[in-house]
Amino acid sequence: xxxxxxxxxxxxxxxxxxxxNSINTLRLIRSNIKDKQISLRGKQEMLSDGDVxxxxxxxxxxxxxxxEAFEKANRQDLIDKxxxxxxxxEIFLPKQKNQDETQNxxxxxxxxxxxxxxxxxxxxxxxxxxxxxxxxxxGVAGKIAKNNLGK
Numbered sequence: 389x390x391x392x393x394x395x396x397x398x399x400x401x402x403x404x405x406x407x408x409n410s411i412n413t414l415r416l417i418r419s420n421i422k423d424k425q426i427s428l429r430g431k432q433e434m435l436s437d438g439d440v441x442x443x444x445x446x447x448x449x450x451x452x453x454x455x456e457a458f459e460k461a462n463r464q465d466l467i468d469k470x471x472x473x474x475x476x477x478e479i480f481l482p483k484q485k486n487q488d489e490t491q492n493x494x495x496x497x498x499x500x501x502x503x504x505x506x507x508x509x510x511x512x513x514x515x516x517x518x519x520x521x522x523x524x525x526x527g528v529a530g531k532i533a534k535n536n537l538g539k
Contacts, residue, residue, distance in 0.1 A: 391437045391480060392421060398479070413476040420447065441481065441522035448477050482522050487532075490524050494532050506537045 395417055402410035420443055425435055435443075451470045458466040485493065497503070497515050516529050 391440045392435065395480060409472055410476055413473045417444065417447065417477065438521050444477050444481055445522065448474055485524050487528060490528055491532050493520065493524065494529060494536060498536055503537060509533060509537055512537070
């Protein structure tokens, strides 16, 4: 089942269960997907699961950024709302690799491709994006890659 179909199915279930938090978050996800489809019209037929994963990851990142701002403003009510939305969005994301797993993956890619300098960073990140989209936090991967290539 395609990711978009899973989101639509979960949305319909939420409506039947009258779960307003899920309904609102899933409606927002569906809206973002629609916007993305409209912006890609003519360039490609439909969004791939990778496109949807990327969109969902951006939504989670936006909410984490908002949480940081709300913590500074001491707005626990808004922090709780953002965290609830993150939990709903993450239902559709694959389980993220932890920092140690990410470190091992990056070290293996560097070794297998004989990357040695920071100039290889772009090639390394492209491999990570292609092979581990949605599974590895690219921000964490970038920091680990810099540390390993900067040696």
